[in-house]
Amino acid sequence: MKKKSLLNKLVDKYESSKSFVGKNRQNQSFSIRPEKIFPKYLDDEEVDFFAEVNDSIKDLESNEFISVDWTKGCIAKKISLNVNHLNDVYKYIDRQPRKQTQEWLLSVFDKYQNNACELLQNYFKVQRCRIEENQNVEFFNSNEKDFEDSIRAVDYIQKNTTEILIRNASLALFKDSKRLENIASTIEALMRKYGDYDGCDDILAECNVVRTPTQVLVKGNANICLDTQIIDLSKIEGDIGFSTKSIDDITFVEVLGCRVVTIENLTSFYTYENNNDFVIYLGGFHNAVKREFIKKIYNxxxxxxxxxxxxxxxxxxxxxxxxxxxxxxxFLPMKMDIETLQLYKDCVKTLSTEDRKRLEKLLGDNEFKDVIAYMLENDCKLEQENVTCLTQC
DNA sequence: GAGAAATGGATCGAGGGTGA
DNA sequence: TCACCCTCGATCCATTTCTC
Known part of the structure; x- marks a missing residue:
């Protein structure tokens, strides 16, 4: 155990060095003082421990894995890795050489490069540079299976155009209904970093990979034609929900009032007094199903x-x-302005560091710059549930 | 042996992941 | 959601190696 700890530490030093990359301008040795790994080594009260460590060091020295500077009192002063016997060292500590891992990663990039989505192409390009610089590959946690499955899943999700349940997608990809959920956090992190998903809470749903089938909720003043039936929403007091399949069957929507309003949060959707409006619940970030529905309405x-x-x-x-x-x-913003912030000043929340960063990113946008500047200056944000929306056409 | 250059180590902060 | 932990990158300083 002590021998492997020692050798692993030395190999770590070697693998993160310029010599490993071949960019060193001076000869290097890779050494360590034993007390750095075994703090009790120089403790006078730990005689047995000292002897045990010394035995391990002598054993490694006799195998020519290391060379040792000994003091007269038989204390190991400096232990250096013998890079001429690296292959034997790797075998001894049962460790895959970093070069081999990097070659495997490059072979995965090559394998998927030609047919990969744009997001993955960008990711591969960056990671090739990182390997050249001997940096770790992002989203690779040393588990080769997890990594390749994640690459396959990202490609599949990026190319997916129709709504599919996550477990069905997982079966299609891995013949295992739960595999995709197991690696979802890595996939989403990769896609968030290399894709355009700012502000999106559920990236998989945005790409039509959903945990439960999407439902679009609507209410208000409109006629919806579903196959040959016409549903007059104005005669329904509450709301009505359409599944993905039903949305496909909608042939047209006739908006009877003069406004179509999309609402981000469910509570606000239920409390919104629609008067003459046709109201749609988006449920946070919208996916392709909701977008197609909106396009149908607009057309x-x-x-x-x-x-x-x-x-x-x-x-x-x-x-x-x-x-x-x-x-x-x-779409025009409704009650997303300074006046609303001022009117509901008792309900506002303070901004987190992350809120500030995201708002500062949006400051360049002329349309929202005044309200964002006000939010940053007054350290406030407002959830729409606090805003009573009694609006007239 | 001294000085210069190269390299590594320690530390800190930011960001992301994980588990309660 | 939050706290904790880990990793990564940047920076500064120490150590090692080279050259004269």
Missing amino acids: SNPSKTYMHFGDIDAGGFYILKHLRTKTGVN
Whole structure:
């Protein structure tokens, strides 16, 4: 155990050195003082421990794995790795050489490079540079199976265009319904870093890989034609939900009022007094199903006013921007302004460090710069549940 | 042996992951 | 959600190696 600890420490030093990369300009040796690894080595009261460590050192020295500077009192002063016997050292400590791991990683990049999605192409490019610099590959935790499965899953998810349950996606990929959920955190972290998912809480859902089937909730003043049936929402007091399949079957939507309003949070959706509006619950970040539904509405009703009502925080602004980009509909912000912040000043929350960073990123956006500057200056944000929305057309 | 250059170690802060 | 832990990168200082 002591022998392996010692050799592992020396190999760590070697593998993180310029000599390992071949960029050293001077000859190097890789040495360590034994008390750095075994603090009790120089403790006069630990005679047995001292003898045990010395035996281990002598044993490694006789195998030519290390060379040792001994003092006259038989104390090991400096232990140096014998790089001429590295292969034997790796075998002895049962450790895969870093070079071999790097070669394996490069072979995985090569294997997926040609057909990989753009996100992975970018990721591979960065990681190749990191390997050249002898830095660790991001999102690789030494488990080769986890890593390759994650790469396959990211590619699959990026190329997926229709809604699929996460367990079905997992079966399709790995023949194991739970595998995808096990590696989901790594996949999402990779996609967040190398993709465009600012403000998105659920990246998998955004890519149509969902834990439960998407439902779109609507209420208000509109007629919805489902196959041959027309549903008059104005005659329904509450809301109505459509599954993915039902949304496919909607042939057109006739908005009877003059506004279509999307709402970020469920509580606000239920408490929103729609009056003459046609109201849609988005459920945080919207996915392709919701976006297709919105496009359907817009195609049938291009002259209506489209508004989005969300939290007055970075996430809320990101969702609004994303909604516009992905649907091509120019949604206007509803009650996401300084006046609302001032009106509900007793309900505001303070900004976290992360909130500040995300808001500062959005400061360059002319449209929101005033409200964001106000939020940063007054250290405030507002959840939409606090905002009573009694609006008139 | 002294000085210069190269390299490594220690420390700190930021960011991300994990488990309660 | 939060606290804790780990990893990574940047920086500064110490140590090692080389050259004269």
